[in-house]
Amino acid sequence: MTTSPESWMRAERLDADRMTDAVHARTGVRLVVEGPCPGGEVGAAYVRWPDGHRSVLKWRPDTRLDALRAGPLAVCEVLRGRGYPCPSTELALQVDGAVVLVQQLLPGAPPELLDHRGLDQALALNESQSGLLAGHGDIPSMNLYLLDDGPGYCLHGPPRRHSRRSAALERRIRSVGAGRPPRLAGDDVVHQDFHHGNLLAVNGTVTGVIDWDGAGRGDRRFDLVTLRFGLHAREQAPGVVRRLDDILDALPEDVLRPCWAHMSLRMTDWAIRHFAPGDVEHWLDLAERRL
Numbered sequence: 645m646t647t648s649p650e651s652w653m654r655a656e657r658l659d660a661d662r663m664t665d666a667v668h669a670r671t672g673v674r675l676v677v678e679g680p681c682p683g684g685e686v687g688a689a690y691v692r693w694p695d696g697h698r699s700v701l702k703w704r705p706d707t708r709l710d711a712l713r714a715g716p717l718a719v720c721e722v723l724r725g726r727g728y729p730c731p732s733t734e735l736a737l738q739v740d741g742a743v744v745l746v747q748q749l750l751p752g753a754p755p756e757l758l759d760h761r762g763l764d765q766a767l768a769l770n771e772s773q774s775g776l777l778a779g780h781g782d783i784p785s786m787n788l789y790l791l792d793d794g795p796g797y798c799l800h801g802p803p804r805r806h807s808r809r810s811a812a813l814e815r816r817i818r819s820v821g822a823g824r825p826p827r828l829a830g831d832d833v834v835h836q837d838f839h840h841g842n843l844l845a846v847n848g849t850v851t852g853v854i855d856w857d858g859a860g861r862g863d864r865r866f867d868l869v870t871l872r873f874g875l876h877a878r879e880q881a882p883g884v885v886r887r888l889d890d891i892l893d894a895l896p897e898d899v900l901r902p903c904w905a906h907m908s909l910r911m912t913d914w915a916i917r918h919f920a921p922g923d924v925e926h927w928l929d930l931a932e933r934r935l
Contacts, residue, residue, distance in 0.1 A: 660689040663703045666739040667746070673735075675701065675746070691746065699734055702745045704857060706796070709738040712745075712857070715784050719833055719859040722776055728769070729852040750852030752844030759881040763888065765850040766843065766871060773833035773864040786828045786836060786862040788906045790821025798909050802916040809928055810912055816935045820905040828862025828903075835859055838867035839874025865895055869903040873911055876930045892934075904934045 657677070664675045678690040681700060691701040704712075713736070723730045735746040755762055777783055789798035800818070803810035828834065835842075836858035844852040872892060875885050892900060908931030915924045 659687075659703060660691075660701060663701060663739065663742075663744045664691065667735065667737060667744060670737055670739075671735070675699075677701070690749070698749050700731070700747045700749050700854075702747065702857075703739075703742050704745070705742045707741075707743040709736055709743050712736070712743055714782065716856050716859040718780070718783050719777070719861075720856050722780065723773075723833060726772070726776060728772060729850070730856055731852065731854060750844050750854065752846045752851035754841045754843060755845050755848075757878075757880050758840040758875060758884055759848070760884060760887070761848055762840065762843070762845065762850065763884050766838075766840070767868075767891075769850065769853060770838070770864050770867050770871075773835075773867070775831050776833045777861045778831040780831075780861065783861045784827075785830075786834050786858075786860040786866065787826055788821065788824075788828065788902055789826075789909065790817055790824070790902060790905055791826065794910075797914060798906065799913045799917075800909070802913045803909070806916045806924065810916065810924065813908060813912060813928060813931055813935065817905045817909050820901055820935070824902060828866060830863040831861060832864035833859065834862040834864060835867050836870065838870045840871070841874065863899060863903075865899055866903045866906075868892060868895075869900070869907050873907045873930065876927070900934065904931075907931075908935055 660677045664677055668674050674694060675691040678692055678698070681688040681690060687704065688700055688702045690698055692698050717733055717736070720730050720733070724732060729750065731748040731750050733745055733747050735744075737744045758766070787794070793799045793801070800814055803814040805811070835853065835856060837855055838853070842853060842855045843850050844854060868888065868891060872885075872888050875888065908927075911927045912924065912931055915927045
């Protein structure tokens with residue numbers, strides 16, 4: 645969910661202030677909250693350190709720091725060691741049931757639309773994620789949740805109850821998951837939310853990939869499916885979606901189908917619970933194309 649900086653909810657500002665107070669109480673460092681990150685991402689704000697440099701403060705409720713260290717933060721360390729443009733973590737704290745992260749502020753801003761140059765760069769980044777977690781079997785592989793509910797997302801109940809159309813989709817999703825391992829196979833880095841809103845760019849050149857909170861091990865091609873769903877939110881540059889569709893059409897069925905089923909469940913469930921009724925049909929239209 646996003647909101648504009650002008651309508652940044654008071655509760656979000658209070659959360660940011662509360663988290664910086666917790667950082668001060670535990671470390672003695674006073675971070676100054678400047679405002680929401682671009683797009684008004686919920687749970688993320690710009691902060692300034694006492695020495696003047698700026699960072700991004702993020703807080704994740706119902707999260708354990710040890711789980712982040714074993715998964716997403718470990719993934720980012722591997723990536724950064726290979727020169728991949730993901731932010732470093734400058735500070736990480738457990739604050740009651742939430743995790744507070746202060747991360748490097750990378751240059752650039754998310755592009756409004758993905759053009760062909762941006763797609764080329766996204767594809768190159770995705771290819772560079774191949775095999776990077778070989779020998780890192782301690783990093784968890786990604787769960788697709790095709791048969792069971794995910795932790796706050798990929799819930800089966802909402803589409804099962806919403807309409808006949810969404811219930812039929814949920815049955816197809818479960819049929820895809822039947823007899824399959826629940827987790828993605830492979831040793832690639834998987835971002836899990838790889839869409840153009842999580843790319844940063846300056847003058848058309850990608851400078852960073854952000855929001856690695858769900859990262860894990862698996863098949864990097866899952867991120868291409870996520871990218872396709874991200875492009876469905878609004879009209880893109882001519883030919884970009886078609887190019888990506890051609891790439892997806894060439895994927896093996898045993899890769900594309902479970903990844904598509906996961907994203908179909910994720911977006912349909914989320915739309916039912918958080919978006920307008922017309923938006924649900926929008927995501928069902930995309931989901932049904934390959935299920």
